[in-house]
Amino acid sequence: MNDQALTDAFYAHVMGGGKVEADDWMPDDYRAALLKFVEMHANSELMGVLPEREWILRAPTLRRKLALTSKVQDEVGHAQLLYRVAEDLGKPREQMLADLLAGKTKFHNVFHYPTRSWGDVGIIAWLVDAAAIVSQQALRDSSYAPYARTMKKICWEESVHIMHGRDVVLTLMNGTDAQRAMVQEALDRWWGPLMQMHGPKTDPATDRDLIWKIKSKHNEQLRQEFLSIYVPRILELGLTIPDPALRYDQAEGRWQYTEPDWDELRSVVTGHGPMSQQRLEFRRTSRDDTQWVRDAIIGPATVAAA
Amino acid sequence: MSEPQDRVWEVFRQEAEGDPMVHGGSVRAPDEELALHYAREFYGRRQESHRLWVVARDSIVELDDPDLLDPPFDRSHKRPGGYIIKHKLEAAKARAATTGAPEVEE
Numbered sequence: 001m002n003d004q005a006l007t008d009a010f011y012a013h014v015m016g017g018g019k020v021e022a023d024d025w026m027p028d029d030y031r032a033a034l035l036k037f038v039e040m041h042a043n044s045e046l047m048g049v050l051p052e053r054e055w056i057l058r059a060p061t062l063r064r065k066l067a068l069t070s071k072v073q074d075e076v077g078h079a080q081l082l083y084r085v086a087e088d089l090g091k092p093r094e095q096m097l098a099d100l101l102a103g104k105t106k107f108h109n110v111f112h113y114p115t116r117s118w119g120d121v122g123i124i125a126w127l128v129d130a131a132a133i134v135s136q137q138a139l140r141d142s143s144y145a146p147y148a149r150t151m152k153k154i155c156w157e158e159s160v161h162i163m164h165g166r167d168v169v170l171t172l173m174n175g176t177d178a179q180r181a182m183v184q185e186a187l188d189r190w191w192g193p194l195m196q197m198h199g200p201k202t203d204p205a206t207d208r209d210l211i212w213k214i215k216s217k218h219n220e221q222l223r224q225e226f227l228s229i230y231v232p233r234i235l236e237l238g239l240t241i242p243d244p245a246l247r248y249d250q251a252e253g254r255w256q257y258t259e260p261d262w263d264e265l266r267s268v269v270t271g272h273g274p275m276s277q278q279r280l281e282f283r284r285t286s287r288d289d290t291q292w293v294r295d296a297i298i299g300p301a302t303v304a305a306a
Numbered sequence: 307m308s309e310p311q312d313r314v315w316e317v318f319r320q321e322a323e324g325d326p327m328v329h330g331g332s333v334r335a336p337d338e339e340l341a342l343h344y345a346r347e348f349y350g351r352r353q354e355s356h357r358l359w360v361v362a363r364d365s366i367v368e369l370d371d372p373d374l375l376d377p378p379f380d381r382s383h384k385r386p387g388g389y390i391i392k393h394k395l396e397a398a399k400a401r402a403a404t405t406g407a408p409e410v411e412e
Contacts, residue, residue: 073347073351077347077348080333080344080348081331081348084331084332084333084334087334088314088332093334146331149329149331150331153330153331156354157352297336297340298336298340299336
C-alpha cells in the first residue's frame with residue numbers, strides 16, 4: 001500500500017469504530033492531534049493539584065487531610081499515567097514538562113484560579129471533578145486504545161474524589177449559616193469557570209478530534225450532560241446557581257444558560273488567569289528543588305532545560 | 307539513543323485471587339526496582355490489585371501473523387458459534403414428534 005492508501009485505510013478503520021495501539025502505524029496528523037490532546041490533559045492533572053494542595057495543611061480534620069492528600073497524590077499519578085501515554089506518541093516527557101513550564105502548552109482553565117476557602121475545596125472536588133469526569137468518561141471510547149484504557153482507571157479514581165467533594169459540601173451545608181454562606185460564595189466564584197470548562201460550542205462536522213474519535217462527544221454535549229446531572233443535585237441542597245437564565249427547555253430538550261465568557265476562557269488558558277504565573281512559578285521552583293532526587297535515581301538530566 | 311531511563315515496563319494486575327492477570331498500563335523506569343515502585347504507587351495503593359507483575363516491554367515477544375490471527379478464510383468451524391443448530395433442532399424435534407419416537411423404558 002502507498003502512503004495515501006495506508007492513510008485512507010487508517011481513517012476508515014478509526015471512523016468505523018476501530019482502535020489503534022501504540023505500536024500501530026498512524027498518520028502524522030492523527031498522531032499530532034492525539035498528542036496535543038493527551039498532553040493538555042496530562043498538564044491539567046499535574047497543575048490541577050496546586051489549588052488543592054494549598055489546603056492540605058488547613059484541612060479541618062485528620063480524615064479530611066488524609067483524603068485531600070490522597071486526592072492530590074491520585075491527580076499527580078494521573079499526570080504520570082497520561083504523560084506515559086503521550087511519550088509513547090513520540091514527545092519526551094522532559095520536553096512536555098519544559099514546554100508546560102515555559103508557557104508553550106496549556107492546562108485547563110479551572111486550575112488558573114485561587115482557592116479562597118475550605119468551601120472551594122468542596123466545590124472543586126465535587127463539581128470541577130464532576131465536569132472533568134463527564135468528559136473523561138466519554139474518552140473511555142477513544143480510538144486510541146492506550147488512552148481509553150488509562151481513562152477507565154482514572155474515572156474510577158475520580159469517582160472517589162467526587163464523593164469526597166460532595167461529602168465536604170454536605171457537611172458544610174448541614175453546619176452553620178456561615179458555613180452555608182461559604183459554600184454559596186465558592187459556587188458563585190466557580191460557576192463561570194465551570195461553564196467555560198468544556199469550551200465553546202464547536203461544529204461536530206469539522207472537529208477533527210471528534211471525526212477521528214480521539215474523543216467521542218463534543219463540547220456542548222458534555223456541558224449539557226454535566227448540567228443535567230448536577231443542577232438538580234446543587235439545587236436540592238438549597239444552593240443558588242448564579243445564572244438567572246439557567247433553565248431546562250422542555251421543548252428543545254436542552255439547558256439554556258447565559259453565554260459563558262469565552263474571552264475570559266481564552267485569556268485564562270493562555271496564561272493570563274489570576275493565578276497562572278504563580279502556579280507555573282511554583283512548579284518551576286518545585287522542579288528545581290527536586291532535581292537532586294532525579295539525579296540520584298536516574299543520573300543527571302540528559303535533556304537540556306527549556 | 308536509548309538511555310536506561312527510557313526503559314518501559316508493562317504492568318499486569320490480578321484483581322482477586324484466581325482472576326487472570328490483565329494488562330493495567332505501563333511505567334517508565336531505569337530498572338525493575340523503580341518500575342515496581344511506580345507500579346505499586348499507580349496500581350496497588352487502593353486495594354485494587356491482589357497481585358502485580360512488571361515486565362520489560364522489550365522482553366515481550368509478539369506474534370505478528372495476520373493470516374493466523376485474522377484469517378482471510380472462513381474458520382467458523384473452529385468456534386462454537388460456527389454451528390447454528392436452532393432450526394435443525396426444531397426440525398428434528400418436529401420430525402420425531404410426528405413419526406413417534408421410541409418410548410423410553412421406565
